[in-house]
Amino acid sequence: MPAPLLTMHGVSKRYGPTVALDGVDVAAKPGRVLALIGENGAGKSTLMKVLAGAVRPDAGTMTFADSPYAPNGPTAARAAGVAMIYQELNLAPDLSVEDNLMLGRERSTFGLLSRTEQRRRCRAALEKLGHGSLDVRTPVGRLPVGTRQVVEIARAVLDEARVVVFDEPTSSLPRKEAEALFAVIRTLTAEGAAVIYISHFLEEVRAICDDYAVLRDGRAVGSGELKDVTEPQLVSLMVGREVDELFPQVPHTPGEPLLTIDALTGADGTPRGASLEVRRGEILGVSGLIGAGRTELVRAIYGLDAVRSGTVRVNASPPGAGPRGRVRSGIGFVSEDRAGEGLMLNRTIAENATLGRLSPLSRGGFLNPAAPNAAAEGLIRRLGVKARGPRQTVGELSGGNQQKVAVSRVLHQQNDVWLLDEPTRGIDVGAKSDLYRLMGEAAAEGKAVLFVSSYLPELLAVCDRVAVMSRGELVAVRDADQWTAETAMATAIGAGDVSPEQTAQKTAGETS
């Protein structure tokens, strides 16, 4: 076992009354991947921000390559060889891929940018991530979230860092890119780097990590080698109790159609001729690769993106125009882009949760000042948001708790149709299971839930039916138990509507 390349000792950090970190000890070894796991708000991101020089700890010491390490800012940390890929993407949306990658590392001769050299280095970095074909001149804001993440990771590759931290890197990556990322991580460790990997996906942690460290309520509660622990042991370390059910089942029966979309085609061609019916009391999953048009589909349904042709109906009648009309017709939407679109990070939980429906909290245009806080208090309790209270600024919450606030809005709005775009991204096991239960309860109350996710196992476990999209088209909708991971993947990558029998034949053919 190699000696640690980096150790953190007794690190503490308070935010006002919140103890984010309480004397944490962690060590990362060269050539190995350390999994840093824990519930939402456990302090993982804070610990890594301390490491990356973005947050100054109240107490504690760090050692990096046998010498004391105390970065006085992110630039110092980067110069020392610590690279960080944050949970919330940190890119300038108007700048091109190349400019984002080179920001702060511009190559110049006599003050003039040497474009060719820059471009070559960017291409090389993207190549390493399996994205050599990405046009480096595209403004980052125009790329889908998944690709934006790749750009973010390419930044660390460019730095040739010796400690690389990934804060939930795969939460917005499709399978194939996740595998490509794992390959990159292996390249990094093979070159002797220490990688710290934060994730809520335990399978993934198993697949890529060697060691683990568990945080709970700001304390390190366990660490060691992954091969010595079982999954349930890890989970109970994380939550401090046994999690009874990962996929709680709330009995519900689908009824008559509530949301009907017919030949819906977006202004820019995605989705293309999508027809779908979501019934009362039904959870309908939408699967597919990133870029398949799932987000475009829900945005078109919600009236956020322009539509070329086709209709959307709720309860057989057309809903109001635009998001405003949709909300009034009982449709609620959770955006996949939490920080950019879903939330007002500088405003309070109460303001964020209630913005979509202020009418019951006001009279004649005048707000009842206490009402939003009271409403939010109920939502915080219902969803188990870890926060000081309804007046806390959303930007101060941990990623998973921010997501819960975004989801709380559809509850407050009392919507009958829920459009959830990647709602489980970045939330912990316990919170995921809470969210599945919430969807189940909504279905049991006769609501229609459209659930977009890149994580097929959850779709297969909680949905009644699952639709698969491929290249802008809704290829197939089937009962969840009629899909397998293989058929869904084959359909998603464009092999057409692959039924279980066909794959069975195909695999049989291949093995024979």
Added chain:
Amino acid sequence: MKWASFRSALTTAGPALALIGIIAGFAFFDWQQDGESTFLTVRNLRVMVQDVLPVAVAALGMTVIIAAGGIDLSAGTMLALCAVVLAASLKAGCSAGTAMLLAVACGAACGALNGVLIASLGVVPFVVTLGTLGAFEGAAKIVAEETTVRPGRDAIPSWLGRLTSIQNDSLVLGLPGGAWVLLGLAIAVAVVLRLTVFGRHLFAIGSNEKTARLCGVSVGRTKVLVYALGGLLTGAAGVMQFSQLNAGSPTSGLGMELQVIAAVVIGGGSLSGGRGGVFGTLTGVAIVAAIESGGFQLGWSNPVQQIALGAIIVAAVAADRARARSGG
């Protein structure tokens, strides 16, 4: 909980502490210079209030606009246009009430025009209002026929002139009447910002326009209303200015928008939107007024005052950033 409320109290108190410091500083140096303070006197306070009334009223409007993530560079020339409209209507024989209504309506219409252009063209407010800045000045010159409009003494009702007068017989409870009008408007704007659905919507647009849209806020309509409300207050500021000058000059508002924006920013309004409040803005206005008056008492030249004000703006924004960064 306690800590949070303490911290938010500190955030709002920051500009107020700065104001106290600035006043104390001027009072001290002034006292050192002449052996007695002419700065810290009731009379000087009245003069300061009198001078700053137009900027103060316009700053209330700007607070609304900046909180909604916008900016109005045309506020200065719009103010002059409204003052000219008031002067011209009085000269044409309108009753004082009608003339005032016209001036304020002119402001609201100009603001609404800004709002419609911003909402419908999707051009950033900075550019749109840079354009209307020139347009409003041109309009004011047309209305004023390129001179200063002076309605006769008897066309101006005495109460309109007294609004900003510090003559003993026109004071109301020790201050010019306009100060109480300002207070009333300030309370009204504070209520709009904090206690109405419209206020929630405009802060939402200022914080994250995409979220506002997602939550069904009618962004375009709200923006038009925001700029119209800002314009209405600018119109009221024009009335104040007319009351000071007893005349309407098409160029009397040039550069005033900078003082107005400065007051809002010093008071904690954020040019990236989503932050700003009446209390902060009034504090910012008071700081602007104190620097002008205190600098004058100490014999600072105009350029020196300008530099001092510039320094305060930068310091205010820097302090604000530092507070935001320290977090938690």
